[in-house]
Amino acid sequence: MPQRILSGVQSSGRLHLGNYYGAIREFVRLQEEGEALYFIANLHALTSVRDAALARQLTFETAVAFLALGVDPVKSTLFRQSDIPEITELYWILGSVVPISNLERAHSYRDKLENKGITNPEFGLFAYPVLMAADILLYDSDVVPVGKDQKQHLEFTRDWATKFNAQYVPGYDAQDPRGERSKRPGVFKLPVERIRDETAVVPGRDGQKMSKSYGNTIDLFAPDKEVEKQIKSVKTDSTPPDQPKPVENQPLYQLLKLVLPPEAFAAADQAWRTGGDPKTNGYGYFKNLLLEGYQQQFGPARKRYAELVNDPAEVERLLEAGAQKARGYAAPVIARVRAAVGL
Numbered sequence: 001m002p003q004r005i006l007s008g009v010q011s012s013g014r015l016h017l018g019n020y021y022g023a024i025r026e027f028v029r030l031q032e033e034g035e036a037l038y039f040i041a042n043l044h045a046l047t048s049v050r051d052a053a054l055a056r057q058l059t060f061e062t063a064v065a066f067l068a069l070g071v072d073p074v075k076s077t078l079f080r081q082s083d084i085p086e087i088t089e090l091y092w093i094l095g096s097v098v099p100i101s102n103l104e105r106a107h108s109y110r111d112k113l114e115n116k117g118i119t120n121p122e123f124g125l126f127a128y129p130v131l132m133a134a135d136i137l138l139y140d141s142d143v144v145p146v147g148k149d150q151k152q153h154l155e156f157t158r159d160w161a162t163k164f165n166a167q168y169v170p171g172y173d174a175q176d177p178r179g180e181r182s183k184r185p186g187v188f189k190l191p192v193e194r195i196r197d198e199t200a201v202v203p204g205r206d207g208q209k210m211s212k213s214y215g216n217t218i219d220l221f222a223p224d225k226e227v228e229k230q231i232k233s234v235k236t237d238s239t240p241p242d243q244p245k246p247v248e249n250q251p252l253y254q255l256l257k258l259v260l261p262p263e264a265f266a267a268a269d270q271a272w273r274t275g276g277d278p279k280t281n282g283y284g285y286f287k288n289l290l291l292e293g294y295q296q297q298f299g300p301a302r303k304r305y306a307e308l309v310n311d312p313a314e315v316e317r318l319l320e321a322g323a324q325k326a327r328g329y330a331a332p333v334i335a336r337v338r339a340a341v342g343l
C-alpha cells in the first residue's frame with residue numbers, strides 16, 4: 001500500500017516564506033512518494049477571519065498558491081476542508097474522548113492567550129486541535145508533514161486515536177495498533193509527523209519565527225514593491241560593511257541560506273564571514289542578493305499565480321474534483337467510526 005500523506009494550511013492570511021520552506025515545499029516533494037492529500041483549512045481559519053468576503057477570498061488565494069507552487073492536482077488530492085461534511089461529524093465524535101486538560105495545555109492555545117493578549121477566548125480556538133485531529137484521522141493518514149510548532153497536535157492526535165481505539169475496539173492492543181497479532185485493528189490508523197530539521201523554523205524579518213501574526217513575513221505573492229520593502233527591512237546588527245559578520249541569530253544570513261542555490265550561498269557565505277570590500281560585503285549588498293535569489297526562486301510561481309487568479313472557474317473545478325476524491329478516502333473511515341460508536 002502506498003503511504004498516505006496528508007497536510008493542510010489555514011487560509012488565514014497571505015502565504016510567506018515560512019509556509020513555503022516549512023510546509024509547501026515538502027508537500028510538493030511528497031506528492032511523488034505516495035498518495036498525497038492536501039487541503040485548505042478554511043474551517044480552522046474561521047477562528048481568526050471574521051469577514052465572509054475575506055474568508056472566501058483567502059480560501060481561493062490559498063488554493064491558487066498551492067497550485068502555483070507546484071502541488072499537482074493530478075498527482076495529489078487538493079481540496080477545501082469545508083467541502084467535506086464528514087470532517088465536522090468526526091470532530092464531534094472525537095470530541096467525546098478528548099480530555100479538556102489536553103486542550104488546556106495545548107501550546108498553540110496557550111501562546112494565543114499569553115502572547116497575543118486574547119483574554120476571552122472562544123470555543124473554536126480551544127477546540128482547534130480536535131478539528132485538526134479529525135482532519136488527520138478521517139483519511140487514514142500515515143504521514144503528516146508539518147512545521148515544528150505542530151508537533152504537539154500530532155501527539156494529541158495519536159493519543160486520542162489510541163484512546164478511541166481502546167474504548168471502542170474490544171481486545172485492542174495499543175502495542176499492536178494494526179492488530180497484526182491480536183486481529184483487532186484500531187478504528188483509526190496512528191499517524192506520524194514529518195518535520196524537516198534544517199528548515200524547522202524559518203526566521204522572520206525580526207529574527208523571531210516568521211508568522212503572519214507577528215507581522216514579520218516575507219510574502220510569496222505580494223506585489224514586487226512590497227516584497228522588496230519586506231526584504232529591505234530584515235533586521236541586521238551594526239557590524240560595519242568591511243568587517244566579518246556574525247552568523248548566529250542573523251535572520252538575513254539564515255534567509256540567504258534557504259533561498260539562494262547552494263553555490264551562490266557558498267560565495268555569499270564566504271563574503272559574509274570575511275568582510276573586506278564594503279561594496280560587496282555590507283548588509284545592503286546581502287539584502288540585494290536575497291531579493292535576487294527570491295525573484296529567481298519564486299518568479300515562475302508568481303507568474304503562474306497571476307494567471308490562475310484570473311481563472312477562478314478552473315480553480316473551482318479542480319477543488320470540487322479534489323473534494324470528491326477526498327470524500328472517497330473518507331467514506332470507509334467514517335463508516336467504521338459510525339459503526340464503532342453506534343450511529
Ligand code: ADP
Pocket residue numbers: 009010018019020021022023145146147148149150199200201202203204209210211212213
Ligand atoms: P502562521 O504562523 O503565519 O500563522 P500557519 O500557522 O498558518 O502560519 O502555518 C502553516 C504551515 O506553515 C504550518 O505547517 C506551519 O508549521 C508552517 N510554518 C509557518 N510558519 C513557519 C515558519 N516560520 N517556519 C517553518 N514553518 C512554518
Ligand code: TRP
Pocket residue numbers: 006007008009010041044131132135136144145146150
Ligand atoms: N494547524 C495547522 C497549521 O496551523 C493547519 C492544519 C489544520 C493541519 N489541519 C491540519 C496541518 C491537519 C496538518 C494536518 O499549520
